[in-house]
Amino acid sequence: MGAIAGEELKKMDKTQVHVAREEKILVLVRLRPLNDKEILAKEAADWECINDTTVLYRNTLREGSTFPSAYSFDRVYRGESPTRQVYEDGPKEVALSVVKGINSSIFAYGQTSSGKTYTMTGITEFAVADIFDYIFKHEDRAFVVKFSAIEIYNEAIQDLLSPDSTPLRLRDDPEKGAVVEKTREEVLRDWNHFKDLISICEAQRKIGETSLNERSSRSHQIIKLTVESSAREFLGKENSTTLLASVNFIDLAGSERASQALSAGARLKEGCHINRSLLTLGTVIRKLSNGRQGHINFRDSKLTRILQPCLGGNARTAIVCTLSPARSHVEQTRNTLLFACCAKEVTTKAQINVVMSDKALVKQLQRELARLESELRNPAPATSSCDCGVALRKKDLQIQKMEKQLADMTKQRDLAQSPLEDFMKMVAHDESSKAGTPHFRNRANKWEDGSVSETSGVVDPDRTSFISDGTSTPQSTAFRSHSDEVMEEVLSPGDQSEEYCKEVQCIEMEESLASDVINHDEEERTEAETHLEVNPETGLAQNRNPSSVRSVRVRKSWSRGEGTSTPPDALETDYYPGRPEVHDVALPGLEFGSVMKLMRSDSMSSRGSDSTEAHSVGTPMVGDDGGITSISSFVQGLKEMRNDDIGLDKEEVSGTMTNWSEEFERKREQILELWETCNVSLVHRTYFFLLFKGDQADSIYMGVELRRLSFMKESFSQGNQAFERGGQTLTVASSLKALQRERRMLSKLVGKRFSGEERKRLYEKFGIDVNSKRRRLQLANQLWSKPKDIIHVVDSAAVVAKLVRFVEQGRAMKEMFGLSFTPPLPTSRRSHSWRKSMATLF
Numbered sequence: 001m002g003a004i005a006g007e008e009l010k011k012m013d014k015t016q017v018h019v020a021r022e023e024k025i026l027v028l029v030r031l032r033p034l035n036d037k038e039i040l041a042k043e044a045a046d047w048e049c050i051n052d053t054t055v056l057y058r059n060t061l062r063e064g065s066t067f068p069s070a071y072s073f074d075r076v077y078r079g080e081s082p083t084r085q086v087y088e089d090g091p092k093e094v095a096l097s098v099v100k101g102i103n104s105s106i107f108a109y110g111q112t113s114s115g116k117t118y119t120m121t122g123i124t125e126f127a128v129a130d131i132f133d134y135i136f137k138h139e140d141r142a143f144v145v146k147f148s149a150i151e152i153y154n155e156a157i158q159d160l161l162s163p164d165s166t167p168l169r170l171r172d173d174p175e176k177g178a179v180v181e182k183t184r185e186e187v188l189r190d191w192n193h194f195k196d197l198i199s200i201c202e203a204q205r206k207i208g209e210t211s212l213n214e215r216s217s218r219s220h221q222i223i224k225l226t227v228e229s230s231a232r233e234f235l236g237k238e239n240s241t242t243l244l245a246s247v248n249f250i251d252l253a254g255s256e257r258a259s260q261a262l263s264a265g266a267r268l269k270e271g272c273h274i275n276r277s278l279l280t281l282g283t284v285i286r287k288l289s290n291g292r293q294g295h296i297n298f299r300d301s302k303l304t305r306i307l308q309p310c311l312g313g314n315a316r317t318a319i320v321c322t323l324s325p326a327r328s329h330v331e332q333t334r335n336t337l338l339f340a341c342c343a344k345e346v347t348t349k350a351q352i353n354v355v356m357s358d359k360a361l362v363k364q365l366q367r368e369l370a371r372l373e374s375e376l377r378n379p380a381p382a383t384s385s386c387d388c389g390v391a392l393r394k395k396d397l398q399i400q401k402m403e404k405q406l407a408d409m410t411k412q413r414d415l416a417q418s419p420l421e422d423f424m425k426m427v428a429h430d431e432s433s434k435a436g437t438p439h440f441r442n443r444a445n446k447w448e449d450g451s452v453s454e455t456s457g458v459v460d461p462d463r464t465s466f467i468s469d470g471t472s473t474p475q476s477t478a479f480r481s482h483s484d485e486v487m488e489e490v491l492s493p494g495d496q497s498e499e500y501c502k503e504v505q506c507i508e509m510e511e512s513l514a515s516d517v518i519n520h521d522e523e524e525r526t527e528a529e530t531h532l533e534v535n536p537e538t539g540l541a542q543n544r545n546p547s548s549v550r551s552v553r554v555r556k557s558w559s560r561g562e563g564t565s566t567p568p569d570a571l572e573t574d575y576y577p578g579r580p581e582v583h584d585v586a587l588p589g590l591e592f593g594s595v596m597k598l599m600r601s602d603s604m605s606s607r608g609s610d611s612t613e614a615h616s617v618g619t620p621m622v623g624d625d626g627g628i629t630s631i632s633s634f635v636q637g638l639k640e641m642r643n644d645d646i647g648l649d650k651e652e653v654s655g656t657m658t659n660w661s662e663e664f665e666r667k668r669e670q671i672l673e674l675w676e677t678c679n680v681s682l683v684h685r686t687y688f689f690l691l692f693k694g695d696q697a698d699s700i701y702m703g704v705e706l707r708r709l710s711f712m713k714e715s716f717s718q719g720n721q722a723f724e725r726g727g728q729t730l731t732v733a734s735s736l737k738a739l740q741r742e743r744r745m746l747s748k749l750v751g752k753r754f755s756g757e758e759r760k761r762l763y764e765k766f767g768i769d770v771n772s773k774r775r776r777l778q779l780a781n782q783l784w785s786k787p788k789d790i791i792h793v794v795d796s797a798a799v800v801a802k803l804v805r806f807v808e809q810g811r812a813m814k815e816m817f818g819l820s821f822t823p824p825l826p827t828s829r830r831s832h833s834w835r836k837s838m839a840t841l842f
């Protein structure tokens, strides 16, 4: 079967050619008169058709019922309405669709004894008569009408034309749906033949007596007429086509209450099957009426499988719902009406079914092909405008796609730019701070000249500085820990405001550290809290809750304060592809590698410095941002210093070579002391100490370090600023302040890097009471504090190395960084016990 095509179809008038017409199921309601039994029982007729479409429940005794009393359908029929009228008003048109190649179904639904068989018998006869009539009137067409009939009895399919009671099988056909196999089909010859076949069916159909119906149908009966027709003029020709459709006349068994039908035994069993299959039908109809949402359980009964095409498929369908008006059946009547209400919402999609001969099909396809080829060769104006439309639509799609790509790329660019812009702002701020005009603003708190809003109360646990409301100047509210007090005299107002800005900028990075503090054990919490003790001098209150510290943290800063020369390049490892991860020394919160890169490069250019920050060595390695420099930046700084003319000549180098072992010890002692005097970063000391252990190739670095430190010491002792490379300056105070900050940062790592047991051993080793408060800070303060005690030095280096995740790899590391200045000479291994110490310490 297929769509309408072919010569023959050209003969059909336009109204006949409806392809896949969608329409609602036609629903009629027929009210029968009270039967003799009901009259005898003086039953009241509670239902009445008040017009052609509405049936009304008239029971004054039941007023106040929640059920509706009026129901409307396509047509309703009162008891005295003849079946002919019922047929003519709707089922006729539906049934006669079959002669035009459209499948159709008419079925009766209702409770037992409501008049289904009475109605369907009439409708079937009228329809067949009309079909015959149509055939007689259309002599130009050759018709073939086939008759078949089945019943579904107790969920078994029986052929009503066959005496064989063997159940028929139901098979799923991909095109036709459920097909009953081996059904006997009779070609109808005439009216009489039809009547004979109907008689056979009536004789075969299971009828039983119940208290409600003497001749109660105990099965669902389906009479099927299949109508084929072809135009006579094309018969036998290769271009002939055939219209093929079926009409089903379905007389359902009636729902019944066992108590009312007084059924028992076989009747009761039949009733169960009937009710179950009708229940499935009701469910299917209800789901279909809801718009086919979800699974529809057609396969739950043979009835619904067979009826599937009638219920929303390729068929026109009419349902006649039959009712008993008797008061005793009011519930069953209501159920029927509810079914009818659902059914009228169900839509079917019928189409004309055309069967083409193979030859006709080939010819049809050839014609279609020729037409398309001709269109291609000679595009009509209409066609070309159509092409233009298609091209335009394509272009539109392309534009839409490109616009989306553009939007995505813009988003990506903005994402990449935002950290850069942030940094630019910071740099700008840095510059303006230097110029003495601090004007930093952060998201949470508006600062002007270093003040902060009342609600914020920013507390930096590291600097233990407190910033209060606008009435308190940074100077007056500066709250310092004991270690910061020494800085008092060196902080100018400008310095302070800049420092505050930087602190806020640092907050984001420090947040991770703070959260470590918060999330660690109680000991850690105690330390963090005691860190924020009230300044007894100012008596200013402050927020001591670490979580409030976190809440105001805003942004990481990569700028550095003056006097702190450690570069903010803890992620410098990004510039050393392939470097073992173990060399990366970065504090928590420094995982913004790409951001760092951007900021770093921009920072340098904005300052007009020639890599100043990356080249500074030896000064405290924790900047204002709290970051600890990486080993790579440390090495970079060493190389720069080595390459510069700092007064070392070859004679000096070669002279020291002669007795290098002694020279090394001597220089190392000096360096250790100078580190302490000049407040050199503990991380720097650790790197240097662990990298340079006595190889002659190290001599140049030892010399450079010694000279640099000596110069620094001299400058400090004269009260001058020690210069750092690139114009950076360093004072005793600023170097000490940075060193103290570094100690605090390191103290926060103690809980992360060492287990509880290891910490306990460390406290004991460094003479710290394991139950004392702020013992981690005590430990950090102890590190590298005894330059003359080599055991202490070795232990300190081991602790710091672990805190910053530096793993000494001796020569391999140095060579990797290209630190050998002179060709390697035979090494005289010193008996430094640091390795041993590292192993036993933790």
Ligand SMILES: Nc1ncnc2c1ncn2[C@@H]1O[C@H](COP(=O)(O)OP(=O)(O)OP(=O)(O)O)[C@@H](O)[C@H]1O
Pocket: 031, 032, 033, 035, 079, 110, 111, 112, 113, 114, 115, 116, 117, 118, 119, 213, 215, 216, 217, 218, 252, 253, 254, 255, 322
């Ligand atoms: N509209 C009607 N006018 C007059 N008599 C009717 C009408 N409808 C039904 N009857 C009569 O009511 C009785 C029951 O009808 P019928 O057998 O058609 O009911 P049914 O719904 O098919 O019952 P079941 O489901 O038990 O088979 C029959 O005697 C029939 O003649």
